Amino acid sequence: MYVAVKGGEAAIANAHRLLADRRRGDRALPSITIEQVVEQLGLAVDRVMAEASLYDRALAALAVRQARGDMIEAIFILRAYRTTLPRFGYSEPIDTAKIKVERRVSATYKDLPGGQLLGPTFDYTHRLLDPSLIAEETVAEPAVKEPGEHVMRVSDILDGEGLIEGDGRMPEGHVMGDLTREPMEFPMARDLRLQALARGDEGFLLALAYSTQRGYGRTHPFVGEVRIGEVEVELDLPEVGFAVSLGVIRVTECQMVNQFKGSAKQPPQFTRGYGLVFGQSERKAMSMSLVDRALRTDEFSEDIVAPAQDQEFVISHADNVQATGFVEHLKLPHYVDFQAELDLVRRMRRDYEAARTGGEDGMKEAAE
Amino acid sequence: MNDLATYNFAYLDEQTKRMIRRAILKAIAIPGYQVPFASREMPMPYGWGTGGVQVTASILGPGDVLKVIDQGADDTTNAVSIRAFFQKVANVAVTTRTKEATIIQTRHRIPEETLKEGQTLVYQVPIPEPLRFLEPRETETRKMHALEEYGLMHVKLYEDIARNGHIATTYAYPVKVEGRYVMDPSPTPKFDNPKMHMSEALQLFGAGREKRIYAVPPYTEVVSLDFEDHPFEIQKFDKPCALCGAENVYLDEVVLDDKGGRMFVCSDTDHCEDRRAHGHAGHMLARPTPESQEAAE
Numbered sequence: 001m002y003v004a005v006k007g008g009e010a011a012i013a014n015a016h017r018l019l020a021d022r023r024r025g026d027r028a029l030p031s032i033t034i035e036q037v038v039e040q041l042g043l044a045v046d047r048v049m050a051e052a053s054l055y056d057r058a059l060a061a062l063a064v065r066q067a068r069g070d071m072i073e074a075i076f077i078l079r080a081y082r083t084t085l086p087r088f089g090y091s092e093p094i095d096t097a098k099i100k101v102e103r104r105v106s107a108t109y110k111d112l113p114g115g116q117l118l119g120p121t122f123d124y125t126h127r128l129l130d131p132s133l134i135a136e137e138t139v140a141e142p143a144v145k146e147p148g149e150h151v152m153r154v155s156d157i158l159d160g161e162g163l164i165e166g167d168g169r170m171p172e173g174h175v176m177g178d179l180t181r182e183p184m185e186f187p188m189a190r191d192l193r194l195q196a197l198a199r200g201d202e203g204f205l206l207a208l209a210y211s212t213q214r215g216y217g218r219t220h221p222f223v224g225e226v227r228i229g230e231v232e233v234e235l236d237l238p239e240v241g242f243a244v245s246l247g248v249i250r251v252t253e254c255q256m257v258n259q260f261k262g263s264a265k266q267p268p269q270f271t272r273g274y275g276l277v278f279g280q281s282e283r284k285a286m287s288m289s290l291v292d293r294a295l296r297t298d299e300f301s302e303d304i305v306a307p308a309q310d311q312e313f314v315i316s317h318a319d320n321v322q323a324t325g326f327v328e329h330l331k332l333p334h335y336v337d338f339q340a341e342l343d344l345v346r347r348m349r350r351d352y353e354a355a356r357t358g359g360e361d362g363m364k365e366a367a368e
Numbered sequence: 369m370n371d372l373a374t375y376n377f378a379y380l381d382e383q384t385k386r387m388i389r390r391a392i393l394k395a396i397a398i399p400g401y402q403v404p405f406a407s408r409e410m411p412m413p414y415g416w417g418t419g420g421v422q423v424t425a426s427i428l429g430p431g432d433v434l435k436v437i438d439q440g441a442d443d444t445t446n447a448v449s450i451r452a453f454f455q456k457v458a459n460v461a462v463t464t465r466t467k468e469a470t471i472i473q474t475r476h477r478i479p480e481e482t483l484k485e486g487q488t489l490v491y492q493v494p495i496p497e498p499l500r501f502l503e504p505r506e507t508e509t510r511k512m513h514a515l516e517e518y519g520l521m522h523v524k525l526y527e528d529i530a531r532n533g534h535i536a537t538t539y540a541y542p543v544k545v546e547g548r549y550v551m552d553p554s555p556t557p558k559f560d561n562p563k564m565h566m567s568e569a570l571q572l573f574g575a576g577r578e579k580r581i582y583a584v585p586p587y588t589e590v591v592s593l594d595f596e597d598h599p600f601e602i603q604k605f606d607k608p609c610a611l612c613g614a615e616n617v618y619l620d621e622v623v624l625d626d627k628g629g630r631m632f633v634c635s636d637t638d639h640c641e642d643r644r645a646h647g648h649a650g651h652m653l654a655r656p657t658p659e660s661q662e663a664a665e
């Protein structure tokens with residue numbers, strides 16, 4: 001029979017061998033170690049951890065290498081591993097006021113307790129290619145502030161004056177959802193929406209966030225604060241009667257402050273959009289907070305007029321592992337369906353020809 | 369890192385399997401109803417059969433014999449890949465023979481051979497919602513099912529007739545199950561729809577990305593939607609299979625050359641091979657071409 005589309009096991013095995021060859025590249029060059037990926041491509045590792053929802057730098061780096069640097073493929077590999085892990089429990093909410101900030105900037109105040117701290121940012125670098133990176137340059141030791149200082153959150157400053165809505169609280173008796181263990185249902189509460197956004201595709205969220213700035217669901221945002229740093233994760237153990245520390249993770253948090261004119265139910269006040277992402281990813285955290293605020297239409301009696309405000313649209317399409325799978329599945333064979341469509345198109349063309357040559361009678365027949 | 373590589377029988381952990389089995393039982397209890405389930409990330413991409421694979425993984429036992437087909441064929445790459453996956457994670461017996469299989473996972477076809485009691489057909493489903501392309505919102509479509517509000521679908525079929533003189537849906541042709549739920553039979557050609565009706569086999573449908581499972585229990589009414597004056601019809605082929613001479617089977621069109629040469633062969637490879645083994649021959653088999661020789665091997 002027709003062999004071209006019939007792969008078979010040998011073809012698959014050969015394809016995978018070729019993939020391994022291309023992944024390794026020139027054998028004369030040393031292969032990249034996982035440690036090198038962790039240390040030198042740290043932001044790629046961060047993105048994979050964030051969108052795979054698994055905080056493990058070594059495994060994320062392995063996934064990046066295995067995927068030849070294809071981020072979505074790496075995210076997919078790490079997610080497929082994550083899903084097999086048993087659940088011991090749910091950690092306590094992290095206290096982001098206790099982040100040991102390495103970077104912290106606010107756009108709403110010139111100066112504030114704790115100050116502005118630029119940290120390891122690309123901001124204000126001139127994007128000129130740097131040939132010195134090609135050679136093994138020695139890099140100067142950084143000047144860093146002594147870590148360990150807890151810095152007050154900007155939202156707490158506004159909160160003190162009562163000018164901003166309270167920190168997001170779910171209604172009394174609300175059991176926190178788990179997107180990875182329960183089927184999605186709409187309308188979706190904010191806890192689940194934030195989970196979906198946190199693992200959502202950076203590019204998709206960036207584009208949606210950008211669209212709100214250009215008038216498609218405007219939210220009048222200010223960056224109250226972006227902070228990056230390490231924070232402790234704790235698990236409550238009923239057996240011992242208190243929460244124990246599981247370790248520290250690096251996160252990026254963005255609190256977006258949005259103007260709100262008030263409604264029948266609420267006085268004029270600032271509202272919040274929230275973003276929290278594993279690792280260092282300001283772009284993602286900021287995009288997430290813009291989209292989070294845009295999606296809160298029901299809380300502020302806002303009309304849904306733009307894609308970024310439409311939760312079914314946003315949440316159903318934010319997951320890049322789902323999206324890439326379904327888009328790419330079009331390359332799988334579809335010839336059974338295509339055969340049915342070929343048959344239909346041929347039939348419709350015959351009807352069309354008959355109608356054209358047969359004049360009125362033909363038209364009548366086709367309409368019947 | 370070696371201990372990372374150990375997985376449970378059939379990949380999924382037992383808690384997950386239990387959750388999926390509950391969804392399957394509910395689906396069987398309400399034929400044609402889409403049961404939401406907490407679909408897991410699988411080690412193959414969404415859209416490539418993750419729903420079917422999760423259903424199969426949850427019902428598979430060590431004594432089962434598994435057959436996997438894609439487009440009716442056992443040797444298409446994704447069918448080979450899924451079969452290899454279950455051989456690897458469940459060490460289960462596999463077959464290409466429809467009558468020997470206890471579980472058949474399929475994409476886009478129902479085998480030509482009538483399925484028997486005790487067999488389970490697991491469909492891979494991309495978009496489980498038959499109303500999705502008429503109404504994109506899940507919140508709306510669930511309401512429509514609850515209220516048995518299927519007017520929109522009939523209007524769509526009617527518009528087809530008004531515009532083309534016939535219903536222009538050729539695959540994923542909507543059916544009504546046990547007189548209640550309108551159901552998407554997955555993108556099988558409408559040719560296969562009648563095989564679902566009163567089937568002796570259990571039919572399970574898994575949609576991984578969309579997180580839905582639904583079912584047609586054995587001996588269930590499955591009726592393709594139509595109108596009294598425009599009754600449902602299946603595709604008919606002018607010629608029999610070029611290799612085995614079978615008639616009234618679904619055929620694939622194979623392009624032979626760049627001069628318009630075509631041949632039509634069975635989409636169900638097992639059925640075709642079985643017929644040839646029993647001495648049936650189509651007109652191309654009598655004059656073997658390199659292509660047909662290879663397939664006969």
